[in-house]
Amino acid sequence: xxxxxxxxxxxxxxxxxxxxxxxxxxxxxxxxxxxxxxxxxxxxxxxxxxxxxxxxxxxxxxxxxxxxxxxxxxxxxxxxxxxxxxxxxxxxxxxxxxxxxxxxxxxxxxxxxxxxxxxxxxxxxxxxxxxxxxxxxxxxxxxxxxxxxxxxxxxxxxxxxxxxxxxxxxxxxxxxxxxxxxxxxxxxxxxxxxxxxxxxxxxxxxx
Numbered sequence: 007x008x009x010x011x012x013x014x015x016x017x018x019x020x021x022x023x024x025x026x027x028x029x030x031x032x033x034x035x036x037x038x039x040x041x042x043x044x045x046x047x048x049x050x051x052x053x054x055x056x057x058x059x060x061x062x063x064x065x066x067x068x069x070x071x072x073x074x075x076x077x078x079x080x081x082x083x084x085x086x087x088x089x090x091x092x093x094x095x096x097x098x099x100x101x102x103x104x105x106x107x108x109x110x111x112x113x114x115x116x117x118x119x120x121x122x123x124x125x126x127x128x129x130x131x132x133x134x135x136x137x138x139x140x141x142x143x144x145x146x147x148x149x150x151x152x153x154x155x156x157x158x159x160x161x162x163x164x165x166x167x168x169x170x171x172x173x174x175x176x177x178x179x180x181x182x183x184x185x186x187x188x189x190x191x192x193x194x195x196x197x198x199x200x201x202x203x204x205x206x207x208x209x210x211x212x213x
Contacts, residue, residue, distance in 0.1 A: 007123070007146050008032075010047045011193070015039030017066040020195055022152060023047045026123030031056035033121055034074060035141065035152055036195060038066045041073030056121055058108070061154025061195060062138040063087025064167075065096035071106045079119065081130060082112035084137030093168070113139065129182050131156040133175025134163035140183065151202070152193045157183055159192070159200035160208060184209070 010023040019038035025031065032053040037044050048055060055074040060067055063084035071078045071088070080088055087094040088110060091103035113119075115130035125145035131138045134155045143150040155163040157179055165172040183192075188203025 008051050008053070009150075009193075010051070012040075012044050012047045014043060015066055015069065018196055019066050020193065020197075021070075022193060023051075023053065024124055025051060025053050026121075026146070028052055030054070030122055033119070033124060033126070034058045034076075036061055036067040036154070037070040037073065039069045041070035044070060045073070057119070059119065059126075059141065060084070060088070061141070061152065061156075062135040063094050064135065064155070065091075065094045065099070065104055067154070067195065068094060068106060069096070069104055072108050075108070077109045077111050078106055079111050079113055081128070081137030081139045082114060083132070084135055085110065085112055087135065087137075095167070118144070126152075129178075131175075131178040131182060133165050133171050133173075133178055134167070136169045138163075138178075142186070149187070149189055150191050150193065151183065151186060153183065153195070155195040157192060157205060158194045158196060159198045159205070161197075163195075179209070 008025040012021040015038045022035040024033040028051045058078045060080040088106040091097040096104040117128040119126045126141040129140045141152040165175045186202045190202040192200045
């Protein structure tokens, strides 16, 4: 399996390139900026982009969605953010107003995304945004979760932006993420990778 982290943009988003093997098709998670840099990671392994997945709809995670000519997946509750520069905050904070023009497919909790050897389960994690998601790998490994801006190494996502909820964020972390095996590797939207066990030990949330 190929799992390449590409750090992109002014806010240093972790974009993840996933594929079963060199020369195959790739899933691109959160291509927030610097499409050419992400394309270089694809070329390194001779990969063809097949699908983009946004863990949520903020501009720093969606800014290069249109660079790969593939369908974009996002939770149904964050669909409006991809279509409105005010809602994805690019109109206020980005270098330019941006909305996604690629075909979009909406996701819901429990959906399975399959591509060749890869299989990811969608878990709905509202709180940072209404449609925030995590992606739990089911194949070819079962010890990886992509958490977007919900759970970080030594931290959690903001809930003070439009559509945010501290209660929902904490419930999602406690009930859905902290229920995963402690050895599960956490690949967040920003910062270093960690594990569920490590973050559970550090957490102030009541388990």
